[in-house]
Amino acid sequence: MNALARSLNVLRGDGQAGRVVPPTGHTAWLTQFTAGAMAFLAVFALALSLATDRLAELWSSELARSATVRVSAPAGQEEAQVRAAVRVLEQTPGIAAVRVLDAAEERALLEPWFGPDLPVEALPIPRMIDVVEGSDGYDAEGLRLRLAAEAPGAVLDDHTRWRQPLVKAAGRLRTLGVVSILLIGTATAAMITLAANAALAANAQVIRVLRLVGARDVYIARAFVRRFTLRALSGALAGTLLGMGAIALLPGASTEGGFLTGLGFQGAHWLIPLVIPLLAAIVAFWATRMAALRSLRGLM
Amino acid sequence: MIELDDVSYSYGGGELLSGISLTLPPGSFFFLTGPSGAGKTTFLKLCYGELLPTAGRITAFGQDMRGRGRDDIARLRQRIGVVHQDCKFLDHLPVAENVALPLTVAGRDAASETANLSELLGWVGLSGHADALPPELSGGERQRAAVARAVIMAPEIVIADEPTGNVDWDMSLRLLTLLVELNRMGKTILIATHDLNLIRAAKQQVQARVLRISNRNLQQAGADL
Ligand SMILES: Nc1ncnc2c1ncn2[C@@H]1O[C@H](COP(=O)(O)OP(=O)(O)O)[C@@H](O)[C@H]1O
Ligand SMILES: [Mg+2]
Numbered sequence: 001m002n003a004l005a006r007s008l009n010v011l012r013g014d015g016q017a018g019r020v021v022p023p024t025g026h027t028a029w030l031t032q033f034t035a036g037a038m039a040f041l042a043v044f045a046l047a048l049s050l051a052t053d054r055l056a057e058l059w060s061s062e063l064a065r066s067a068t069v070r071v072s073a074p075a076g077q078e079e080a081q082v083r084a085a086v087r088v089l090e091q092t093p094g095i096a097a098v099r100v101l102d103a104a105e106e107r108a109l110l111e112p113w114f115g116p117d118l119p120v121e122a123l124p125i126p127r128m129i130d131v132v133e134g135s136d137g138y139d140a141e142g143l144r145l146r147l148a149a150e151a152p153g154a155v156l157d158d159h160t161r162w163r164q165p166l167v168k169a170a171g172r173l174r175t176l177g178v179v180s181i182l183l184i185g186t187a188t189a190a191m192i193t194l195a196a197n198a199a200l201a202a203n204a205q206v207i208r209v210l211r212l213v214g215a216r217d218v219y220i221a222r223a224f225v226r227r228f229t230l231r232a233l234s235g236a237l238a239g240t241l242l243g244m245g246a247i248a249l250l251p252g253a254s255t256e257g258g259f260l261t262g263l264g265f266q267g268a269h270w271l272i273p274l275v276i277p278l279l280a281a282i283v284a285f286w287a288t289r290m291a292a293l294r295s296l297r298g299l300m
Numbered sequence: 301m302i303e304l305d306d307v308s309y310s311y312g313g314g315e316l317l318s319g320i321s322l323t324l325p326p327g328s329f330f331f332l333t334g335p336s337g338a339g340k341t342t343f344l345k346l347c348y349g350e351l352l353p354t355a356g357r358i359t360a361f362g363q364d365m366r367g368r369g370r371d372d373i374a375r376l377r378q379r380i381g382v383v384h385q386d387c388k389f390l391d392h393l394p395v396a397e398n399v400a401l402p403l404t405v406a407g408r409d410a411a412s413e414t415a416n417l418s419e420l421l422g423w424v425g426l427s428g429h430a431d432a433l434p435p436e437l438s439g440g441e442r443q444r445a446a447v448a449r450a451v452i453m454a455p456e457i458v459i460a461d462e463p464t465g466n467v468d469w470d471m472s473l474r475l476l477t478l479l480v481e482l483n484r485m486g487k488t489i490l491i492a493t494h495d496l497n498l499i500r501a502a503k504q505q506v507q508a509r510v511l512r513i514s515n516r517n518l519q520q521a522g523a524d525l
Contacts (some may be wrong), residue, residue: 020404022392209388212350213449214377214407215371300350300374 020210021203021223028231031195035188036242037237038202042184043243043273045214049177050272051263056170067133072126073153082127089131092146094138100126129154160256188232188280189287196228198289211299221292225285233283244273301325301408301457301488307356308344317341317424318516320356326456327485329506331490331499334513340492341385343513344461347490348380349373361454361456378406381450383460385443385492389434389449394432396421399448406453408420417452424448424478438474440467447478457488464498472498 069089073081082100089098093295101109106128110118140158147154200207210220265272301324316339323449324330324347331349332340344417345351346358349365370374389398398412400417410417421427422506424444429437437445450458460479464472475506476498481490483506502508510521 019397020390020401022390054344136519205388206390209390210401211374211386212377212382212388213405214374214453216374219405219407293435297370 001075001233017027017275018223021199021206021227024202024227026198027195027198028227031192031228031231032235032238034191034195035232035284038184038188038191039236039239039276039280040243040246042276043247044182045177045180045184045238046273046276047176047247047263047265049181050159050265050269052170052173052177053215054172054266056167059167059170067131067153067156067158068145069129069131069156070126071129071151071154072124073151075124077153081151081153082129083293085147085154087127088143088146088150088154089129092138092143094134094136096134097130097132099130101130128284131156137261183280185283192228192232192284192287193291196224196288197295199224199228200292206298211296217293217296220296222288224292225288228288229281229285231276236280240276243257246272301362301459303359304346304353305357305359307353307358309339309346309351310354311342316344317353317513317518318355321344322511322518322520324457325487326488328488329480329502329508329509330488330490331502331510332490333494333496334496335497335512337405337489338513340513341517343518344382344459344490344492348459349376352480361514362416369489375438378402378453379455379457381453381455383443383446383450383458383463385461385465387446389445389479391434394431394433394447395426395437398451398492399426399445402449402453404490420448420452425474440471443467443471443475447475451482451487455487457490458482460489460491462493463491464493464495471496473501476502477505 069085070080071082071085086098086100089095106125107116107118109128110125140156144156147156207220244265250264301322303319304322307320308315308449310316319341332343334340338468342351346353346365347360349358349360349368351352352358352366352501354361358396361379382423386511389395393401396417397404397410400525402411403413418427421430424447426444426448428443429441429445434442434445443465447460450460463475463479467475472495479489479491480502499508512519
């Protein structure tokens with residue numbers, strides 16, 4: 001809290017401390033530009049992290065340990081095979097619940113493709129058994145073999161399993177996004193340290209004079225800190241807004257649309273990137289302060 | 301106000317100054333003389349804390365120089381006005397702001413002291429140059445601006461390193477008069493110079509004592525000047 005109050009104090013007013021250091025021209029613009037570019041990249045890294053996060057969550061909840069057994073058998077045998085399959089399923093360790101879908105549910109499943117008036121009963125449509133996996137999982141291969149023996153028309157479809165590696169990939173992508181944000185942050189700190197050191201070296205004479213007339217280290221540091229913090233803040237704000245604009249303009253971000261179109265912010269998540277300029281300012285504040293105090297220690 | 305006790309200093313080679321003991325009492329007027337390279341500037345730097353002695357002890361206002369932190373040194377510089385040999389300014393700020401710089405960096409509101417500032421500029425004869433930039437000033441004007449900057453904080457001690465180094469005789473006398481006036485206001489004055497004429501001129505106005513650096517030590521020069 002104290003540190004925050006002090007930081008705000010540095011940024012507020014005291015143009016005098018700013019005036020004692022001559023303006024630095026185009027290097028100021030470079031710092032602003034770099035902070036902006038970094039913020040722009042950070043917005044995308046953030047969007048990537050959030051989108052993969054959402055995707056991973058969606059997919060793994062769909063994975064929700066459910067599978068389907070489809071039974072298609074010649075008319076007459078169907079009912080018997082469904083019962084046989086249910087028996088096998090109920091005896092399989094690791095399966096928590098088994099439920100045969102009734103005609104209304106099947107119709108609901110097919111409705112998107114064939115319309116509401118489909119006479120399900122009259123068609124040779126396979127019967128569906130909903131299988132919910134227990135927490136320990138079950139042996140899918142063994143189950144297939146036993147189903148083939150007891151109910152030859154039954155096919156186990158653990159359809160969401162193929163997404164397992166995708167969920168893993170999404171997790172990796174999210175990690176990469178977070179690592180990118182950290183790299184962008186440290187690169188910004190490094191860049192600002194270099195720029196601050198250049199400014200300090202260019203103003204060695206000014207610093208010497210200030211020190212000789214009795215300026216304390218923090219006073220001298222403040223002149224530089226204020227400058228670089230404001231530059232990083234304004235540059236990063238512009239970069240962030242541009243990045244957010246670019247993401248808002250991406251075509252239709254629907255979750256079903258898959259990965260690419262899902263790259264974006266949703267709802268309150270639009271507020272998260274606004275933290276980037278603040279972080280850039282904090283990074284600039286400390287990087288400049290440390291650079292200034294370090295270079296001042298070499299001066300009596 | 302400043303006390304040196306068996307002080308030595310070396311830049312790394314042999315000792316430049318060794319075994320110097322001296323007390324600068326309040327209100328005194330000292331000249332420091334000696335050939336070029338004798339160590340006058342070095343001695344003054346020891347007095348205002350830009351250098352620390354390699355041996356011995358220096359106290360200013362009762363506090364050991366060695367024990368001072370960086371902020372203490374900064375505060376000390378607000379109490380000791382220094383006219384440096386190479387008077388450096390902030391070249392992008394006008395003379396008036398340069399003279400007021402010690403106030404500014406001490407966090408005092410320079411704007412509320414404009415009356416003092418213009419009086420001070422008038423006193424050193426720079427009223428007409430308040431808005432000029434330092435590089436536009438002549439050597440003598442720079443020296444006078446440096447004197448004004450050194451005294452704006454109303455320091456108890458004023459140290460001047462060859463303040464008449466590159467100005468003509470008339471200007472030298474004007475600068476001397478300024479320093480003598482400061483001494484009459486009760487300030488302790490320490491001036492390094494190798495200009496014996498200046499010392500003679502001063503002796504007609506104040507009771508000045510003369511210290512000479514020779515053989516790495518400090519000697520009180522006699523009344524023969
Ligand atoms: N920063 C320094 N490093 C090494 N030697 C120095 C330094 N400053 C001064 N000297 C040497 O110390 C000696 C005394 O210098 P100085 O105190 O400036 O003498 P003065 O002011 O009497 O002319 C000179 O020989 C000078 O070369
Ligand atoms: Mg000298």
